[in-house]
Amino acid sequence: MRKEKVSTAVIRRLPRYYRNLEELSRAGVVRISSGALSAAMGITASQIRQDLSCFGEFGLQGYGYNVENLRREIGEILGVGQGHRAILLGAGNLGRALMENFHFERTGFTLTAAFDVDPAVIGKTLAGVPVLDLKELEGYLEREGADVAVLTVPGGVAQAVTDRLTQCGVRGLWNFTNMELSTPKSTVVENVHFADSLLTLGYMILENKE
């Protein structure tokens, strides 16, 4: 299957399919019907059949989907096997929570180093990842490189850190600060804006009452 044939709307849902197939695969599920996948994911079976229709050979009538094959195909489109290298900026509460609890490797990323300005944390190893002095950022990137930087720094320094990262060739930013970042076209930004998410939830609660 070639990704040129997949619509943007489907692409946007692929990470969710990938995550659920990954869970199913690790649980030892070999094949699954669209009905069972629907129950597991909370998406209607007809939407699933439509989304995955281009993955025809894995969704034969009466057979269902081969979990591992489908996971691998979708992973390929998403670039999970690209061996992306990530660094993390800001080893505070949120940074540590990600380092200690988030499975970077399951999404195809390797977290190689973290950076901070606090002498109390510099030099430590958290969840197997060394915490370096932010002063060493440029030197480290020149030596080791990184595709993605996870931004868990305070909002006030987010843009300054972003500028240093993009100048060193980092092409992707996973932005957990509540700031809008300005970047060159060669760098993409994925925002995790907690405030927007909670505001949306508040709105949905109001709507759901009416």
Added chain:
Amino acid sequence: MRKEKVSTAVIRRLPRYYRNLEELSRAGVVRISSGALSAAMGITASQIRQDLSCFGEFGLQGYGYNVENLRREIGEILGVGQGHRAILLGAGNLGRALMENFHFERTGFTLTAAFDVDPAVIGKTLAGVPVLDLKELEGYLEREGADVAVLTVPGGVAQAVTDRLTQCGVRGLWNFTNMELSTPKSTVVENVHFADSLLTLGYMILENKE
């Protein structure tokens, strides 16, 4: 302005406008042109003018937008003034990061209590919020009530905790676990799926290279 007149697509962007206007308001900005708002938000000025066209009286030609009035109007649509009460389940790294760093009150929520099963944290007060024994959940909700629950528990117990919450009348779940939750129609769920977000970033990097 009545929200019936606002399209769903605009509604989806309102949290982002609200967050940026809130920042501008706190920074003392009284009024702002669509061009300057565009630069601050990274949205084109024409998109902003179109999105906010129904807020006509605040965007007079040559005057720009009155920041505080626009913030208040959008906040009203989003329900920021509803006095939502929130509790948090799971005071681990991520739970603590939210308690200590996320400004619930800026989105109109008050975090009243956290719950955990770990004796080492039960009874403590984190960022002014008491951490209670998860056993006390039902009793607390009966006495105090809560509109929203923040789920930062391990994935394996997410559905069980969800069932207890919805049975006690919690109408909104802010879900940070990597699980898909099953809930009655009276409860809405807003997911923060870190894995989906990072997978999307990985995909965007690939696309951006081509």
